[in-house]
Amino acid sequence: xYTNKLLFVSLFPVIDExxxxxxxxxxxxxxxxxxxxxFNDTLTSFCKxxxxxxxxxxxxYERHSDLKILFFDGIHPNSKGHQIIADLVKPELExxxxx
Numbered sequence: 001x002y003t004n005k006l007l008f009v010s011l012f013p014v015i016d017e018x019x020x021x022x023x024x025x026x027x028x029x030x031x032x033x034x035x036x037x038x039f040n041d042t043l044t045s046f047c048k049x050x051x052x053x054x055x056x057x058x059x060x061y062e063r064h065s066d067l068k069i070l071f072f073d074g075i076h077p078n079s080k081g082h083q084i085i086a087d088l089v090k091p092e093l094e095x096x097x098x099x
Contacts, residue, residue, distance in 0.1 A: 007096045008047050008054045009089060011040040012061040012081075018074030031075055055092050057085055 013033040020030045040058050047054040061084070064070060070081035077085065 004099065005096050006052055007089070007092055008043060008052060009085070010043060010054055010056050010058045011036050012057045012077075013037070013067060015067050015071055015074035018068075018071075053092060053096065055088050057088055060084055060088060 014031050014036055016032050020032065037058075044054060044056075046052070061067065061070060061081075070077055070084065072078045072081075
């Protein structure tokens with residue numbers, strides 16, 4: 001049996017021009033916002049279909065006119081990017097833990 005104390009956190013857009021080609025990939029594979037959106041939409045649908053909580057980081061990141069201020073390297077959030085995630089997750093986590 002699963003617990004009702006589950007909380008999913010969405011993915012977020014990446015900075016395509018910094019990741020194509022992927023700097024540390026020998027295969028030429030790369031991340032893209034388009035591909036991340038597919039996975040995020042799947043996660044969102046899964047959570048909705050199963051009545052699971054999802055923290056929407058994607059929408060908050062999309063509101064920023066310059067994503068470069070949120071990332072260390074185009075895919076990994078820097079301290080500002082992590083602060084946004086923490087600010088979104090904390091109140092939702094508190095709700096989960098108090099239920």
